[in-house]
Amino acid sequence: MGEPVVRNPVPSLLRALMTDHLDPGYEAAAASDPREPGRREAAVLVVGAMLVGCVFGVAFSQADRSSDEQLRSDTLSRVRDAESRAAELDSDRALLIDEIQTARAGALQNDAGGASLLADLNRLELAAGARSVRGPGIVVTVSEPPTLPDLSDVTDRTRGSANAAVLDRDMQVVVNSLWVSGAEAVSVDDVRIGPGVTIRQAGGAMLVDNRPVFSPYSVSAIGPSNRMQAQFSVSDAYLRMSGLEQLYGIGFDVTAEDTIEMQPSAVRSVRTAAGKGAP
Incomplete structure (x- = not known):
């Protein structure tokens, strides 16, 4: 039976470098952490997703608010234009009515029958508000x-719809x-x-x-x-x-x-x- 081969002993420091990949301090900290591996990374991902969602939500809300304000501004502008146009038409109508009444008076007041008819027309138009x-x-x-200056006053002072x-x-x-x-x-x-x-x-x-x-x-x-x-x-x-x-x-x-x-x-x-x- 041959003699056993004698190998050179590996120093303990070299063995530690080859087998122990973590510093003892890091290894002790990891061993003392009760959380499951990967939970911290998952929490970070969830928080990041929530922040991104909040950013997109705020941006969408601002865009929607800007759209509502623009629609309101356009509607108010159309209402003012319509009111201005209605006022112009009322003024034109009043001028035309005056012209009609002047022409009618000139045509009817020259004889007794026309004057009587004109008086009846004037009386009827006055009653009709014309x-x-x-x-x-x-x-x-x-x-x-x-408007009540004290907003804390909850006294009901309304009677009908829309206060x-x-x-x-x-x-x-x-x-x-x-x-x-x-x-x-x-x-x-x-x-x-x-x-x-x-x-x-x-x-x-x-x-x-x-x-x-x-x-x-x-x-x-x-x-x-x-x-x-x-x-x-x-x-x-x-x-x-x-x-x-x-x-x-x-x-x-x-x-x-x-x-x-x-x-x-x-x-x-x-x-x-x-x-x-x-x-």
Whole structure:
């Protein structure tokens, strides 16, 4: 049996370098970490994904907000253009009506029959609100209550839709009471009240003859101012608005004016219907 081969012993330091790849301090720290391998990397990835999502969400929100603001600006611009165009058309209509009335007067006032017909036309147009009028009268001003300065005040001071305290029926009562008090012509915010003209609300907007009017609402009435003011002060409308002033804080004021001017109201064609077989 041959003699055993004697190998050269490997020094302990060289053996440690070949077998131990981690420094003892790192190895001890890794051994003391109770978390599973890879959990830290997964947490970092989740946090990074959340941050990226937040960045994209904020960017999308800002882009959507910019789009809404641009749409709102464009809508307001179109509304202002439409209002300006409507005002121009109203001015043109008033000029044309004056020209028609002048030409008609020149053609009819030369003989007795024409003068009588002209007087009847003037009377009917005045009743229909189709003529410009001017004279003394009174102005009833109704306004929404002022905004409460203390935002912590939760007192309910609203009556109708969209937090409006002044309703369409309030304005209707005021207008009807002015007619009863002797008014010869009535307008609401320069919109003449005539046959077929309505006062109503659509959402939070007050519409007179389908035209939006805004607080403070100015209701003008032409007629004998002293008599109208005396009769209006004891009318149902005055008592109603005085009560609303105390309950809801709306503005309510009545003043006499020496001169009030009103433009004619829109004249619409009257259509009639007859039953079958009627002449």
